Amino acid sequence: MPLKAITLTNLYYSFDSIFVLEDINLEIPEGCYLGIIGPNGAGKTTLLRLILGIIKPQRGQVLIYGVTPEEYLKSEPIGYLPQRISQTIYEFPFTVEELVRSGHEKFKKDNIEWALDVFKISHLKKKLIRELSGGQRQKAFLARAIACRPRILLLDEPTTGIDPYSMDELLQILESLNQDFGITIVVVTHDIATFAHEAKCILCLNRKVVCLGEPQRILKDEYMGMLYPEHTVFPHKNA
Template identity: 35%
Template sequence: MNQEPIVEISDVSFAYQAELVLKDISFDVKRGEFLGLIGPNGSGKSTLLKIILGLLTPQKGTVKLFGKKVQEFSHWHRVGYVPQRAAMQNFTFPITVSEVVGMSVRKQEKSAVAQALRDVELFDKRNALMHELSGGQQQRVFIARALATKPELLILDEPTAGVDIEAQVNFYDLLKKLNQDLHLTLILVSHDIDVIVNEVTTVVCINRTLICHLPPAKFVREDYLKEVYGKHVKFVVHGH
């Protein structure tokens, strides 16, 4: 794996008015990593994603994308983003899968749309209406929309919220394939500890501060779980 850092987060702190949300967060995301970002509700995960995407400016510290400070970064086609399903539109109006994926590219780049749909194994659904798809299939469409610009970094915020278990398993299999076959660097925010441990190559735990940044095998220790989620949390490994 190329150890070049794609994302560099250095001493980042952020507050909403007087409420401190993030304090002195520092870690890198290396090229080719599949990084899982985990923490309880209100831990600052979504805020950190917004800072990485340049949507919020930290009061302290810096974020770099591909070696450039995020405020100076202009090559946003290199970064794909899949937001939480809860924040997405309810597709009750007639729009096709191809039309949704094509929102991220110019009209003349139809080949990019077709390839992105092949990458997520939905090319045969290209003319289907969005409301005809299952929740898991809709999430694949949103990933395809992000992939159509041929990004090197893909950021996903709780992508399986509201998706059934079977669709979740298939979804994470797809992410592993994208990471391994397309050499995509992934940042995945999830509450699912099992997924983080079983699927990713690196775990970052935050709860306003950085709790740990380490391989998943080392994360499976109750003291980390207690520090992040409280003393009553137990880790249970489920079959995949």
């Protein structure tokens, strides 16, 4: 039986006394490739931040391999790609190599070369980030996220702003990271159709767990109607 990489128990989180996550109970086994889908304001990004320990739940518990995020991060890294990061800070005068190196304070040169090679951007390592295309920038930030050789990789909308060719290449690389290197991957996405073919499991989130299971079972009209009900008002668009 695989180890539990991430365990969420009775998790609640609120903004201004309005809960954006309620009673979340979830176990993510080691080696899982999980896609998280849901409408704006459903709490998807907030959930990733709780797993990372950036914010703490008002109620409930987050465990990474049986310990709190704070304890886990003292000895092990978690790879993380924030939402739209490659579109917001690419004007910084970093080369690709410098950017990837900045991903972890205890970087090793071999890991930097490995991450660049995984995303097929070794030939770009001396180029400035601002000189790259959108797809190349996204690969550079993803290489930064894995340069610490994490066991867990959290991605928030990784396909935003990239062309179809780069998207296909990126999806192949993520599949390899999961299958060949055993990295547990959690992806927040609005690109439901694409990740239905990639993820092993889909979590439908709308402040609560709507449903969880294999993509072919979850992505049916009955569940999509529950996940995206008409005339629903969400208090925090970017939650």
